[in-house]
Amino acid sequence: MTDFELARALEVASAVPDPEVPCVTVADLGILRSVTRNDSGQIVVKLTPTYSGCPAVIAIEMAVETALLSAGIDSTIERVMSPAWATDWITEEGREKLRAYGIAPPVGVSGGRRAFFSEDVIACPRCGSSNTTKVSEFGSTACKAHYRCDACAEPFDYFKCI
Secondary structure, eight states, rough: OOOOHHHHHHHHTTTOOOOOTTTSBBBTTTOOOEEEETTTEEEEEEEEEETOOOHHHHHHHHHHHHHHHHHHHHEEEOOOOOOOOGGGGHHHHHHHHHHHTTTTOOSSOSSTTTTOOOOOOOOOTTTTOOOOEEEEEOOTTTTTEEEEETOOOOEEEEOOOO
């Protein structure tokens, strides 16, 4: 297998969208850990779920495998659980895509005592106002909280810092 084929596999795998938040790819989220090849030349894609109970884990793995098969690339998918994924792994481009989609990206650094149930000021992704109110600790998925902007009155999800 040539370096071009490995680069193509990385390109294809990187472009797979997250099924729950389709505005970002697995690469944007930082869950695509690596694309390498083993001794037999087969592509090995390593993925880390956002959390161990994420219902989209199998769907993501299958989507990456299907994308590679469609590109004519034989691959195997490996789930990597350690180190655990953290929102710090979301790229700057991914954070901007979330904001443009109407989801406030994570604020702060993961691993802090208040990281998951943070009381940080969350800016509205639509108007930018920091005059927001948490409506519910859990939004459309467990990794998001639901907020309302008191300035523009729009509801929005906040991707919690984990």
